[in-house]
Structures are given as structure tokens and as C-alpha cells.
Amino acid sequence: MSAQVQTPTLRVCExxxxxxxxDDNLEAWxxxxxxxxxxxxxxxxxHEWDINGTFNPVTGHAD
Incomplete structure (x- = not known):
């Protein structure tokens, strides 16, 4: 399995x-x-969004 990059889909202002x-169709929040x-x-x-250093955009691993 190769590494995949994911993006956040929800964000909340702290x-x-x-x-x-x-919204994937509008390509906008x-x-x-x-x-x-x-x-x-x-x-x-x-706004100070809750997406920070704890969000890991990389899933899987490189073979």
C-alpha cells in the first residue's frame, strides 16, 4: 500500500x-x-481553526 494524502473535511473555530x-462539488468550505x-x-x-499539528494528512505507508 502506498501513502495517501487526506484533507480535513470539517473544521471548528476554537x-x-x-x-x-x-464541499467537494463547490471545492470550498x-x-x-x-x-x-x-x-x-x-x-x-x-477564526482559529482546530486543524493543527495533531491532524495527520498521511495515511497508509510506502512499500
Whole structure:
């Protein structure tokens, strides 16, 4: 099996709670919905996404 690179599909702001999901069709982040409501967080927040050094984009291993 060769190494595969994956990208995050969900991100949440650690400051205001805004939640976004990756839309493959639009090739862009879209505001996530929970129980029909958009998870917009604060419009004045400089978002600090929870994607950090603990996210490993490499899966599998090189043979």
C-alpha cells in the first residue's frame, strides 16, 4: 500500500464555535448546519481553526 494524502473535511473555530464542512462539488468550505441551523459563530471573530499539528494528512505507508 502506498501513502495517501487526506484533507480535513470539517473544521471548528476554537474561539467562537463556527463550524464548516468541505464541499467537494463547490471545492470550498461551507457553513455547517446542525438541526437545520447554520453554525455561524461570531461574524467578528478572526477564526482559529482546530486543524493543527495533531491532524495527520498521511495515511497508509510506502512499500
Amino acid at each position: 474561539r467562537c464555535g463556527r463550524s464548516e464542512r468541505w 461551507q457553513i455547517a448546519r446542525e438541526d437545520g441551523e447554520k453554525q455561524i459563530g461570531s461574524p467578528h471573530c478572526i
